[in-house]
Amino acid sequence: MKSNRLTYRVRARNALFSEPITRAGGEKNSLLVPTYQALKGITESIYFKPSIMWIVERARVMNPIKTEVKGIRPVKYSGGNDLSFYNYLCDVEYQVEVRFVFNENRPELKEDWNENKHFFIAKRSLERGGRRDIFLGTRECQGYVEPCEFGSGAGYYDTTESMEFGLQYHSIVYADENAQAQRTVKFWKPKMEKGVITFVPPELCPIERLISANSIKTFTVGTDFQSVEREFVPAGGQ
Structure with a gap:
């Protein structure tokens, strides 16, 4: 059996999906729905290898979209603390x-x-809650993942025909993820239909901005790693 698809459930007490451009004044305000890049990061925390790339296809919003404001005392670069309000x-x-x-x-x-x-290593990693810590947007928003069947259970927006969220950040494409060896930031207009957001791949985003041109780091057998595993790792293996 061959497959390259995973479905999982991620939940957390808080999430903060924001863009760096909105943080200039020290305040942080979350977008209302998760970004492609945030979900890709969660997936890479479950299982990551440089030889594969994860593509986020769909996300289903299960709970009502609610926000809360918290007073935070972040550390200032010049020393001491400051007072900011984060909207989670x-x-x-x-x-x-x-x-x-x-x-x-x-x-x-x-x-x-x-x-x-x-596929099987990623599947086992998901069953164990991921290989690395799961967080939603920022480090203080700890999350938890587990396998699920996409579409199972009742969602809050199942009967909502359509919701649009305007122009927002989609993802960053790094140098080793495209043939041009460029780092670009992507933007799009997400739309939720009956609770489901269907993501477009980064190359189909209508707006992009070039950040920089970078060289791709190469891996050398015997220097960066000893060998590449060819065989299938059986269930229960590491």
Whole structure:
């Protein structure tokens, strides 16, 4: 059996999906729905390998969209503390569907393009709550993941025909994720239909901005790693 698709449930007490441009004054205000990049980061916390790239396909909003403001005392760069107000999403839960493709911009890792191996390792990592800490937008918003069937259970917006959220941040495409070796930021206009947001891939976003041109770090056998696993790792393996 071959597959490259995972569905999982992620939940947290708070979430803060924001853009750096909105943080200039020290305040942070969350977007109302998760960004593509935030969900990709959560998926990479479950399982990451440089030989594959995760693509977020859909997200289902399960709970009503609510916000709360908290007073925060962040550390100032010049020393001491400051007083800021952060606007968080509260009591969030999402169902997410993702898939992976091989990163063809890293031909030195071609021997690691084993679909079965990566799928089953990712599946086991998801069943154990991920390989790294899960957080939603910022480090203080700790989250939890578990497997689920996409579309199962009742969602708050199941009967809401359509909701639009205007222009917002989508993702960052890094140098090793495109043939031009460029780092670009993407923007789009998300639309939720009956609680489900269907994401467009980064290359189809209508607006993009070039950040910089970077060289791609290459991995060398014997220097950066000893060998590439060819075989399928059986259930229960590490």
